[in-house]
Amino acid sequence: MGVRVRTAVTPAGWWGAYDHQRRLITLRPGLGPIQSACTLMHELGHAYYGHIGVTGKQETLANRWAAFRLVDFDRMIAAAAAEQSTAGVAASLGVLPSVLETYLQTLTRAQLDHVRAVAVGRAA
Structure with missing residues (x-):
């Protein structure tokens, strides 16, 4: 760059x-x-x-760009299966909770359903 x-x-x-x-x-x-x-x-x-x-739109774009590079979906799923909270998943991935939240906001409904299913399976 x-x-x-x-x-x-x-x-x-x-x-x-x-x-x-x-x-x-x-x-x-x-x-x-x-x-x-x-x-x-x-x-x-x-x-x-x-x-x-600095604009709100620029901040959103930069946040999403960063989240997609810092969070891997498969690693997040594995962390979600082991951790009890969003903060725990974020720590396991080595990112801030806000980065994980930004990443989660961009997932498709099917991807979010998969994350929820893993979290529910952990709690069972």
Whole structure:
């Protein structure tokens, strides 16, 4: 993608930022490994789409782009069979719960039914 990544101060409340003109991703210092990985992938989504500025639509696109690259359906199913909560599944996959939620929102009805069936089977 031709994007540089650095760790430096970001705007208040932001874990990361993407500057399209400079093709530069900045990650906030002190993020944990999962926060850092998920934030980097989100910012790479902005780079992929060439986003300039910040809009709700751009955030949604970057979130989805990141979720599809961080969550594998088969691994998620295996985690759902073993874990008791969405947070547990997310931790097992090494992603933030918000990333897993974004991923789940994009699944088809058949895929969601499969996830539910696995979770119900675990609870039985």
